[in-house]
Amino acid sequence: MKTLITNAHVVSPDVEIEGAAVEITDGKIAWVHQPGEPLPEADTVIDAGGRYVMPGFVDIHAHGADYKDVCDNDLESIRHIAKKKLGEGVTTWLPTTLTQSQDLLEEIAGKVVEYMENQEFAKTPGMHVEGPFINQANAGAQNPQFVREPNWEELKRLHELAPAKVFSIAPDVPGACECIRQAKAAGISASAAHTSSTYQQVMDAKEAGLTHLTHYGNAMTGLHHREIGVVGAGLLDPDLKMELICDGIHLAPDFLKLVFSLKPIEQLIMITDSMAGSWIGKGEVQLGGLDVIVDDGQARLKEGGALAGSILLYNDGVKLIAELTDLPLHQIVKATSWNQAQSLGLDDIGKIEPGYCADLVILEKDFSVWKTLVDGK
Secondary structure, eight states, rough: OOEEEEEEEEETTTTEEEEEEEEEEEEEEEEEETTOOOOOOSSSSEEEOOOOOOOEEEEEEEOOOOOEEEEOOOOOHHHHHHHHHHTTTTTEEEEEOOOOOOOHHHHHHHHHHHHTTTOOOSSSEEEEESSSSGGGGGGGTTTTTGOOOOOHHHHHHHHHHHHSSEEEETTTTTTTHHHHHHHHHHOOEEEEEEEOOOOOHHHHHHHHTEEEETTTTTTOOOOOOSSHHHHHHHHOSSSOOOEEOOOOSOOOOOHHHHHHHHSSSSGGGOOOOOOOOTTTEEEEEETTEEEEEEETEEEETTOOOOSBBBBOEEEHHHHHHHHOOOOOOHHHIIIIHHHHHHHHTTTSSSSSSSTTTOOOOETTSSSSSSESEEEEE
16 A cells, blocks of 8 residues: 655655655655655555645653543543544654552553554553652642652553553652662663752662653752752753653743753653643643643643643644744754654654654644644554
């Protein structure tokens, strides 16, 4: 089965070609034709009409969408979220859990596996386990009643049920580094989150295997001239990858410009941290048993008013970064797919080159999603 995407403005890491054509055979990219090259016959032709064709976005941190949450503990919720994600141009995502009881988390892992066995919409290579091993003082919109000390056996049981591609942990809580060390040995990426860590505690965790910083800038120690904290560690350290919620709310526009100007693009990972309030416009939903009000482009806890995840659509975050920074799109796409793929060991996605999966998003020039393809479909 051969598909051709013609009249494409192809944008791939370090590559940008206007007027190209992408040849897809049996779900894989077979060739990228330069402008003016003769094109082969195809079963299906999609005329991109000059629109952007990019690698499908990879959202490694997403809790929910459209009134549904991964922690609903329901297969249909996961299917619904995976389908809505396609409307954002996301072709791969990690269903992300919240700080909950171990029994519930194990049941949710079982539902994730059920979806993985029949991935009808966005692909799911595994989970992002956010919490419960966090600092209660930095719980934010995580439910404090389920916060507990790191326990490798708990994480191991989840990982045996459904691959834990990433887990978020506070480096400053007792036992964190040992848990990170054991997770690394099992192939799980550790990310610092909901923490009061000092710079040195982050460095100790990095030595144990820490590689990421979860929703950078939020629920973590800020930059201070006498203690640079987690935020400072992210800016100073050349290896730590930053998850960025690019909605202009969780990180102010000027802060986003600062990060994109100081940190190599190869170390940045754009996420949504979306929850059940995304796609709904306005209303009330829940996040881990906590009541959340969605209004004025934000999701906030009904009690206390703290930000409660985001309602960001992935393609809107890409648009904001394109408007805020001087970076060309062929650099920005590293932070939308390639960096995630490299970090998680997914070696067949993230580029528009022969041999890669035909997981693609076709965007209008205003970054709204026109079509999303998974394995060429």
